[in-house]
Amino acid sequence: MKAAGWIGVGIGALVIALGAPAQAQVDKRVAKEVFGRAAGPAAGQSRAFGGYAKGCLMGAAQLAATGPGWQAMRLSRDRRYGHPALIAFIKRLSVKAVKVGWGQLLVGDLAQAAGGPMLTGHASHQIGLDADIWLMPAPKPNLTRRDRERLSARSVVAADRRSVNKRWTPVHPLLLRAAADDAVVARIFVNPAIKRKLCREERAAGANTAWLRKIRPWWGHSAHFHVRLHCPADSPGCTPQAPPPPGDGCDEVEKWLTDEALAPKPRKKRRKPRRQLTVADLPQACRAIAERLKRR
Numbered sequence: 001m002k003a004a005g006w007i008g009v010g011i012g013a014l015v016i017a018l019g020a021p022a023q024a025q026v027d028k029r030v031a032k033e034v035f036g037r038a039a040g041p042a043a044g045q046s047r048a049f050g051g052y053a054k055g056c057l058m059g060a061a062q063l064a065a066t067g068p069g070w071q072a073m074r075l076s077r078d079r080r081y082g083h084p085a086l087i088a089f090i091k092r093l094s095v096k097a098v099k100v101g102w103g104q105l106l107v108g109d110l111a112q113a114a115g116g117p118m119l120t121g122h123a124s125h126q127i128g129l130d131a132d133i134w135l136m137p138a139p140k141p142n143l144t145r146r147d148r149e150r151l152s153a154r155s156v157v158a159a160d161r162r163s164v165n166k167r168w169t170p171v172h173p174l175l176l177r178a179a180a181d182d183a184v185v186a187r188i189f190v191n192p193a194i195k196r197k198l199c200r201e202e203r204a205a206g207a208n209t210a211w212l213r214k215i216r217p218w219w220g221h222s223a224h225f226h227v228r229l230h231c232p233a234d235s236p237g238c239t240p241q242a243p244p245p246p247g248d249g250c251d252e253v254e255k256w257l258t259d260e261a262l263a264p265k266p267r268k269k270r271r272k273p274r275r276q277l278t279v280a281d282l283p284q285a286c287r288a289i290a291e292r293l294k295r296r
């Protein structure tokens, strides 16, 4: 009797140890460690959950490494996943790119198989609605896998950081315009010097500058542009970003290009290192995905 009682307690403890705390265990983990090692997409309907810099992706689609109008770079990173709306956008843009005389796109990072924070790089790109596209057309013939790891994107911003350099061509604005004109696009991040160049050209030509509202200045982004899509209709759990302020943003960009703004800033010492996002910090749907995710 007594021995059987002990066996019962033992089995009970075992069941508890294996069952209920699984979510609690994964919740404590650093989110990028979990999502950065996903073996494949989270199964289910395509849905973006959370915000661009704190969320995840279910039912991701994968961009082919090479398509009729694009070549994806850094294949070893395995970041060619996105919401199907993002993959469709890249395909549409690649068709327009050929039409405007750009040629094939070089596509950089999209998202990880299940989205989420990445082990290296980007704070955003977490919900399958962000894409980096190089500011240089793909060379011909197609790049080898090896070249896609080695080739670096070349900056189109001049050393003075206020203007563009000789790598800028008349086709650059046409490609950026084609991207901005797509209704699914919410904003496009480019270096402030690029935004200024676009503003000056369009104003000098007396063109309608309304499309420049979506072109947002941000540091870096001198060798690639970053496209961010609106939350898709199928993803009520996706957190939209506030729309850009009204207007073309052409006066505002000058604030990024003053001596003061461009002066190197002394590195401020952070009192505490920034806390890493844990799975528990992510939306509920992402926590559940993390718990089911197969790891590489």
Ligand SMILES: [Zn+2]
Pocket (backbone or CB within 6 Å): 122, 125, 130, 131, 132, 225, 226
């Ligand atoms: Zn980006």
